[in-house]
Amino acid sequence: MNKSMFIGFFYQLLWPFAARLLPHYLRRRARLSPAYAQHWPERFGAPYPQPLKNAIWIHAVSVGETRAAAPLIEALKHYFPDKPLLITQMTPTGRLTAQQLYPEAQCRYLPYDKKNWVQQFIQDHQPHLGILMETEIWPNLMHQCAQAQIPLFLVNARLSAKSERGYLKVRPLIAPALATLQGCYAQTEADAQRLKNIGATHIQVCGSTKYDITPPAAMHTLAQTFKQRIGARSVVVCASTRADKNQDEAALLLQAWQKHAASASTLLVIIPRHPERFDRTAALARSMGFKVQKRSDEQTIAADTQVWIGDSMGELFAYYLCADVAFVGGSLVDTGCQNLIEPLACGVPTLFGPFVYNFSQTAASAQINGAARQIANADEWAHTTLELLQAPQQRTHMATQAASMIQQHQGAGQRMAQAIFNQLQSV
Helix, strand or coil: CCHHHHHHHHHHHHHHHHHHHHHHHHHHHHHHCHHHHCCHHHHCCCCCCCCCCCCEEEECCCHHHHHHHHHHHHHHHHHCCCCCEEEEECCHHHHHHHHHHCCCCEEEECCCCCHHHHHHHHHHHCCCEEEEECCCCCHHHHHHHHHCCCCEEEEEECCCHHHHHHHHCCHHHHHHHHCCCCEEEECCHHHHHHHHHCCCCCEEECCCHHHHCCCCHHHHHHHHHHHHHHCCCEEEEEEEECECCCCEHHHHHHHHHHHHCCCCCEEEEEEECCHHHHHHHHHHHHHCCCCEEEHHHCCCCCCCCCEEECCCCCCHHHHHHHCCEEEECCCCCCCCCCCCHHHHHCCCCEEECCCCHHHHHHHHHHHHCCCEEECCCHHHHHHHHHHHHCCHHHHHHHHHHHHHHHHHCCCHHHHHHHHHHHHHHHC
């Protein structure tokens, strides 16, 4: 038995054990986020009631990938106007986002990658084609799609150097799966090279659909409501804050704000990345002596309120549109940074920390263009934020540079849809 066959055999051997552990994992997640207790049969390969067939199927793991799919979906409608839409996720927040953004679609969880579970999914839906967003590499799913002659594409594909190192360890398992793809459409040349290194073929560099996303009209309207509640104060938004195994990003930011910048003239808005952190972050801020309110209270923000917790989903654009300065979370802790493009698209001077491997090229380009700045730690974030609040001309310049940068990178959704259509026409 060669190495590839051995690793593949071991992968299949692990799934009966994983099947026993996954319910425990979901119960643990459900203690923090109750939505994880719902729709279990979908995750474990049960036949799906009234499955949508012959659809354009898009798998988008969570919120970011689901939103990033929007420009591609709009472009695909031009090429496949009669095909319905099936969207799968792995997280409750992703599912909720898909239901809000695509009310015409059938939304469900994708089963875990146990062979008979994904076989059932494919048998239920028999999609016209499949699209995996960003970095979704599931060997059994890919092989079963190939066996069922369902064209499968990896789009908006990205792979950090950190992820590449992990995939290279199991390349004999991953490379044959990637070889089944009809197309791999990478965000950058660096992503394309790393994907090639782990076995991807048929690679094209198309850019990122996240540059194609503009704040919807509803978010502009909501931002006006927020501004009325806030009043004539400076606003600093810290979006999608996260925690790793060592540190809580919100705690780092609050400590630095308390030490260097807390004043009644500026409102600090913190939007945790995950709903289970909403109440925890509010309690943390109160324990540090801050006057705190929450977005969910639907109240005017008092003049002496120092911290506003953005405990809502799907409203990030509205928060950014209120901001004088923004910080993008997941970058002070080692989680690779959340979406850097969204605040730039809103014309907000943007700061981010040292961990940006999920958006490395965007971070580099934004700095070169003068649209954003990188800070080393929370103290530097507080100092730089204060500096920008006192420099309106500098903020205007950064917003202008951001708009120019966004415009230069748009069109990825159309390029990917065209490439998918052309590939299917050539088969």
